[in-house]
Amino acid sequence: MVNKILEIKNLKASVSETGEEILKGLSLEIAEGETHVIMGPNGGGKSTLVNVIAGRDSYEVDSGSIKFKSKDLLNMTIDERAREGIFLAFQYPSEIPGVRPWQFVKAAVDAKRKANGDSELSVREFSKIYDNNLKEINIIPDLMKRSLNEGFSGGEKKRNEIFQMMMLEPNLALLDETDSGLDVDALKAVGDAVNKMKDTKRSFLIVTHYQRLLDYVKPDFVHVLINGKIVESGNYDLVKKIEADGYESFWD
């Protein structure tokens, strides 16, 4: 039997500031090693879902539950969730002036290792993995001498997100519209990286508007999220249906 990695039950969540309800009773299960895709029209709650899983406090969870590796995720802080193995590839990664990517990624990797009872990596060990992964995702090393995400193009930021995912080796990777704004080469690089990281223990939840990325990354399950609920789930064929007919047919 395959273990569930993520179990969301009847999740209701709203925007903290306005109280506007975005997720209206959403349920979703992801097992180890599975790749799920969430599609849906703008404003349906796709980004909200991944942000709530990551613990962003601009959203309030009103009811329902989320379990991650059988632990109650809603009781954990943002950083605890991250160290437990949840990674969010941001749609709009923040720029952090004066912080070098190397320093940042090293701190993140060490924080996770420490939480797992491992020692910090030596600079030499870390640099080796770092350089290899940079090469893999094809980021120009010079870019990484700047401040984190400062002066990066949209595509470069997205590559940097995937690079961090490779460095942190999460159990569950949430990709929030990672494919938007990417040219063909970048899209392929992201797709290749995800495929390479797929294994029987690691799961992906990919939020996207388009089929494009799914040409590279084949999902096991596809869900349509409309108005805060998953209205239909299926396999890859569902993607083709959406591409052909749009979301119209899913409305009640």
Place this chain on the structure above:
Amino acid sequence: MVSDNNSISRKTKLEDKDYKWGFTTDVETEVAPKGLNEEIVKMISKKKSEPKWLLDWRLKAYNHWLSQDEKEGEPEWAMVDYPPIDYQDIHYYAAPNSSDSPKSLDEVDPEMLEAFEKLGIPLEERAQLAGVAVDAVFDSVSVATTYEKQLKELGIIFCPLSEAIKNHPDLVKKYLGSVVPYSDNYFANLNSAVFSEGSFIYVPPGVRCPIELMTYFRINTADTGQFERTLIVADKDSYVSYLEGCTAPIRKNSQLHAAVVELVALENAEIKYSTLQNWYPGTKEGVGGVYNFVTKRGKCLGKGSKISWTQVETGSAITWKYPSVILQGDNSVGEFYSVALTNNRQQADTGTKMIHIGKNTRSNVVAKGISAGEGNNTYRGQIKVLPSAENAQNFTQCDSLLIGDKCGAHTVPYIEVKNPSAKLEHEASTSKVSDDQLFYLMQRGLNEEEAHHMIITGWSKEVFKELPFEFAVEAGQLLKVSLEGAVG
């Protein structure tokens, strides 16, 4: 914490000199009666066996200070708030290690010990930094000797000011008060009358001082620092880098700290002066803490000379400090890089003055203020271009970072230009640590405090990179400790 052999040797050397110089057991128990009058000034001068010219200078300073009405003389324009100081309630002469010092680490404030722990200060140094009256024993005397020899061969003088007054009176007489006159401001004026200790550095022509000179130990252990006075002279074509301060929170017996620092750079000389200031800030509720009212000024006397101030100010209840440069020589350069942090009830009013006199003089100002808790942080900067300063240039950047919603940040620039060829630029920004940035870093596994720290040190980087490497590491650590409780 600096722990390399060089710095230890420096400490040893200074420690040595202090004791050799005359704080014998007799003097140690000696404290002048409270209050200030001519007799006290004379007594200080006599204790130090000073020449008559210096006593006369002190007396002139004292009489000038006296002639100012306290209300009128004490600067009140700064954005700081404190109860009136009773100048007759202060000991103006006290030997170090006075009897109310803690006798052992057990008597030291546990919070301070905790801070030492966090800063990674070696155990054997903690007692001294906490002001415990113990005899320092160091085993690196041979290293110190080598180091001392090296400086001597180069002709560099690095000693307590009182020793310089005895051994190099001509140099001291020529430059003391030449940058900060005794009548300069209320606090500098007071200092001129009663200053008791400080450092003296002279670098001869053409000599590049091969190591960073620092005094952190002497000033911090001995509590002579209340009215310290430092004088640095870099002769033609010379270079010196000087560091002062320490990351440890120092609890001073005295609350008023009115120091004066004078720098003189002759033709093509360069002086780099770096400070980490972490005096006792008082309790979270704002009780106690040091009033750090300091006058620091450099004079680029010669053509092509350069003076650079870098400061990281995290301590003191109140900081009132404007390290300045008088750009007198043509083509001279003045720089000021500052990070000032206020947390809890701390107040800082700090900045710089760049006075352009010579032709083609340039100045560069990067001032960063971090306000947390209920702290109040003011940048106050003056750029003055005199009619003679053809083609003067200044660039000023001042940035404020707010943490929480009870703190304050203020920017008060004064610009006075009397030569139309001058080019001045001023940029200012105020920002908060954004929730997006925090979420981003925390999503990668950093806890809230680590995330804040990373954002803040990144933001301060332009200043930190001006510090010598080891000092920069300490500065980062210092910000972290100083901000504890403000975030998370």
